[in-house]
Amino acid sequence: MNSAQWMEAIRGRLIVSCQASTGDAFYSPESMALFAAAAKAGGAAAIRANGPRDIAAIVRATALPVIGIQKRTMDDGQVLITPTLEEARALVEAGAAAVALDCTARGQRHGALERVRRIREELGVAVCADIATETEALAAAECGADFVLSTMRGYTDETARIRRFQPEFIARLVAAVRVPVIAEGMIGTPEEARAAMEAGACAVVVGTAITRPHEITRLFARAVRPPEACVVAAIDLGATNTKYGVVDQAGRMLWSAVEATPSKEGAEALLNHLAHCAGRCAAEAKRLGNAAAAIGIAAAGWAERESGRVVWATEGMPGWSGAQVARVVEEASGVPVVVENDARALAEGERRFGAAKGVRDFLCLTLGTGVGGAAVVQGKLLGGASALGGALGHLPVEPDGEPCACGARGCLEAYANAAALLRYAAPARFGSAQELIEAVQAGDDGAKRALQTYAVYLARGIAALVNVFDPELVVLGGGLVQGNAELVAEASRETDRRIFAREVRRVRVVASSLGYEAGVLGAAALALDAAREGAG
Numbered sequence: 001m002n003s004a005q006w007m008e009a010i011r012g013r014l015i016v017s018c019q020a021s022t023g024d025a026f027y028s029p030e031s032m033a034l035f036a037a038a039a040k041a042g043g044a045a046a047i048r049a050n051g052p053r054d055i056a057a058i059v060r061a062t063a064l065p066v067i068g069i070q071k072r073t074m075d076d077g078q079v080l081i082t083p084t085l086e087e088a089r090a091l092v093e094a095g096a097a098a099v100a101l102d103c104t105a106r107g108q109r110h111g112a113l114e115r116v117r118r119i120r121e122e123l124g125v126a127v128c129a130d131i132a133t134e135t136e137a138l139a140a141a142e143c144g145a146d147f148v149l150s151t152m153r154g155y156t157d158e159t160a161r162i163r164r165f166q167p168e169f170i171a172r173l174v175a176a177v178r179v180p181v182i183a184e185g186m187i188g189t190p191e192e193a194r195a196a197m198e199a200g201a202c203a204v205v206v207g208t209a210i211t212r213p214h215e216i217t218r219l220f221a222r223a224v225r226p227p228e229a230c231v232v233a234a235i236d237l238g239a240t241n242t243k244y245g246v247v248d249q250a251g252r253m254l255w256s257a258v259e260a261t262p263s264k265e266g267a268e269a270l271l272n273h274l275a276h277c278a279g280r281c282a283a284e285a286k287r288l289g290n291a292a293a294a295i296g297i298a299a300a301g302w303a304e305r306e307s308g309r310v311v312w313a314t315e316g317m318p319g320w321s322g323a324q325v326a327r328v329v330e331e332a333s334g335v336p337v338v339v340e341n342d343a344r345a346l347a348e349g350e351r352r353f354g355a356a357k358g359v360r361d362f363l364c365l366t367l368g369t370g371v372g373g374a375a376v377v378q379g380k381l382l383g384g385a386s387a388l389g390g391a392l393g394h395l396p397v398e399p400d401g402e403p404c405a406c407g408a409r410g411c412l413e414a415y416a417n418a419a420a421l422l423r424y425a426a427p428a429r430f431g432s433a434q435e436l437i438e439a440v441q442a443g444d445d446g447a448k449r450a451l452q453t454y455a456v457y458l459a460r461g462i463a464a465l466v467n468v469f470d471p472e473l474v475v476l477g478g479g480l481v482q483g484n485a486e487l488v489a490e491a492s493r494e495t496d497r498r499i500f501a502r503e504v505r506r507v508r509v510v511a512s513s514l515g516y517e518a519g520v521l522g523a524a525a526l527a528l529d530a531a532r533e534g535a536g
């Protein structure tokens with residue numbers, strides 16, 4: 001079949017990948033033909049299959065058009081899809097109406113682009129280029145590939161950190177290449193298949209989620225199993241101090257330490273510092289009789305969990321923007337590493353161990369040197385398009401007010417951080433926020449008034465956020481909330497006066513229940529999720 005005939009057959013349709021490997025209960029051409037027949041009955045327009053024997057059996061049983069591949073283990077021990085013209089020829093002779101081959105950078109090093117031309121010219125079938133990046137797709141289309149398929153995204157060295165289907169990548173591919181795009185790889189739900197079509201794919205290939213019963217079973221089995229006894233290393237990298245420790249699956253801190261953060265010394269010093277903290281955790285975990293299963297890092301600055309990279313940080317930590325935290329610490333430690341913005345990590349900690357257990361919609365605000373924020377909306381932590389989402393501390397509360405670290409004026413951060421609290425008291429009366437909070441407890445009127453002013457600004461911010469997000473819970477954490485019940489009560493009261501429809505809302509303003517170690521426990525929550533995923 002040529003590309004026009006293929007388009008006719010598959011546009012707006014589902015392609016089902018029917019593959020099994022050695023050792024699989026369904027490893028036989030007969031089984032694959034049965035899977036293909038079931039797929040046809042369910043509405044599949046075409047099949048993707050591996051090897052001449054499976055393809056011949058599937059064509060016989062279903063008469064559906066088949067995209068043929070030949071998986072081959074190469075000298076480097078890694079599998080390559082259809083690495084020779086002879087293998088492509090055998091697929092076509094077995095009945096394949098198209099051939100797919102690995103056109104990633106690695107495939108190209110094995111001559112994939114030349115093979116694209118020769119398959120088209122000598123075998124007369126459509127050619128499907130399996131790629132992982134836009135650059136690879138462009139090269140394959142340039143050499144005559146009839147379709148590009150996102151199959152390899154997440155499975156090459158360059159894209160290895162991507163662990164979910166990305167409809168936004170499909171949209172970028174559609175915009176970049178002139179040949180039709182078929183979405184394939186990590187599509188696990190009908191919603192994701194739909195999102196692929198909405199992003200501009202002409203068809204969608206689904207494999208594992210339909211034709212690998214043991215993989216589907218594994219997901220359910222893992223979801224049902226109680227968390228295994230394990231320990232993780234957790235690091236809370238603040239601008240001033242780094243708190244870190246060994247935490248078990250119940251959130252118990254088994255060992256902990258604090259060190260100064262070398263904030264001003266650049267990315268390399270910070271990464272060495274993190275590797276050092278991770279190393280101490282690993283040693284302590286071993287001493288306690290258990291290896292750390294993963295490392296969680298809650299970091300100042302905006303980290304992107306998916307890429308493990310710091311996307312953006314203020315000048316408070318020069319050089320920190322762009323640091324490849326997860327990769328570097330993973331190489332040093334040899335276990336999975338997750339990195340996340342510190343306030344967002346705290347939200348994960350509250351959800352797993354703290355005040356937000358079982359709560360679907362909640363906000364976190366951390367009140368300290370800065371004001372961090374995180375929003376969990378309908379059960380999902382808000383990340384955003386550039387991993388900068390949920391910067392609740394930069395909500396404006398005073399037009400053209402005090403300058404903020406972000407460069408704007410009048411942000412909640414500039415009115416609800418530790419410096420602001422001191423500013424609200426008589427000039428230079430208190431040396432630190434801690435001193436002021438102690439004076440409030442001792443009944444000092446000036447300190448109480450400062451706290452009242454602070455609570456009003458904080459409540460302005462919280463009320464605006466409540467109106468936007470309609471959360472069930474607003475969790476206040478950070479140094480200023482420690483041992484400061486007055487602040488939480490005052491902020492709660494002031495918030496109530498500023499939100500509409502108060503009588504029908506369920507919102508409560510509460511203090512974090514995780515205490516001084518909240519940041520470390522947030523990092524631990526990230527690591528425990530990673531450990532569970534890694535446990536298969």
Ligand SMILES: [Zn+2]
Binds near residue numbers: 393394404406407411
């Ligand atoms: Zn700001």
